[in-house]
Amino acid sequence: MEQSQFVHIRRELHKIPELGFKEFKTQEYLLNYLQQLPGNRYEIRKWRTGLLVKIFGTNPSKTIGYRTDIDGLPIEEQTNLPFKSAHEGRMHACGHDFHMSIAIGVLTYFVNHPIKDDLLFIFQPAEEGPGGAEPLLQSKEFKEWKPDLIFALHIAPEYPVGTIAVKEGLLFANTSELFIDLKGKGGHAAYPHQTNDMVVAASYLVTQLQSIVSRNVDPLDSAVITVGKITGGTVQNIIAENSRLEGTIRTLSVEAMKKVKKRIEALVKGVENGFECEAKIDYGSMYHQVYNHERPTKHFIEFLKQKNDVNLFICKEAMTGEDFGYMLKEIPGFMFWLGVDSPYGLHHAKLNPKEGAIDFSINTIVEYIQSL
């Protein structure tokens, strides 16, 4: 298959993943592309490491917003792709390279074929953390161009290319990062009685945290507590003075998030008392749930039903998080999943989405915007 211009852009972006609010090369790449587009019906604004691009309509009565995230993850890529990440320990393992190239494709189309309404393309930094959507919403740049409707997509490795999965209401969970630092008294490995070992304390705490989901959260509600990283100690024969747990909390309801945090605090207090150590909890960044508004989602679903080349799937909610939730808290709209058919999932070092999804989604989104 001939490689489209937007597949090429995806590959170029794939090579240069950067972490949240450090997307300097990504911003430069996007700007270089945008500045060579023809005509004068659009305006570009920089916001921190992101960009806002407004395409002026011919007789606007509303502004339609389309948002893509632009940051990568701290993962060492393990694919053998010829365009694999050139940045050590960084990877577009959550598909933001796809999201960007699709946004660029739709934007390019409407620069060349203006429509009645104004369009706002949002290239948002720091979705993986610490969160770009919330501060962007507060910015002067965004407030002046605030859209009346907003939508976004996320790649879905589990669905084949051609599938769009969506639902009204809750799509993604409430999230909160979780960092717990434990500080005790280190010492010689042979004299445990003179120390209090923060590796042991951390191990107890990880195990105890598992009881929150099974014993404290209503089984008909849902929650996840994942500790993705533990660090502690210095060498094999020194008892650790410090340890740190890094994780994330996911809940379907706002109430469950409050309850989970209350229980985490109680268990951490228990470890502090039991191990005679000091503990500090930091919740990092928190994302509001992604809740798809009824009217625009229904309209999108009806639009998709007319399309023979789209396999529409009404999905369930997922425990993933997305700071796009903050945008949907203020602006009517929705998010949907785009099938990309990869044997390895999101946040995996071997994620390899099928590029056929890029042109498919550009065409679908262009037609959807034309239908509004």
Ligand SMILES: CC(=O)N[C@@H](CCC[C@H](N)C(=O)O)C(=O)O
């Ligand atoms: C779609 C997706 O994978 N989003 C991320 C968002 C991360 C939020 C934050 N850094 C956290 O870990 O809580 C996800 O991990 O769901």
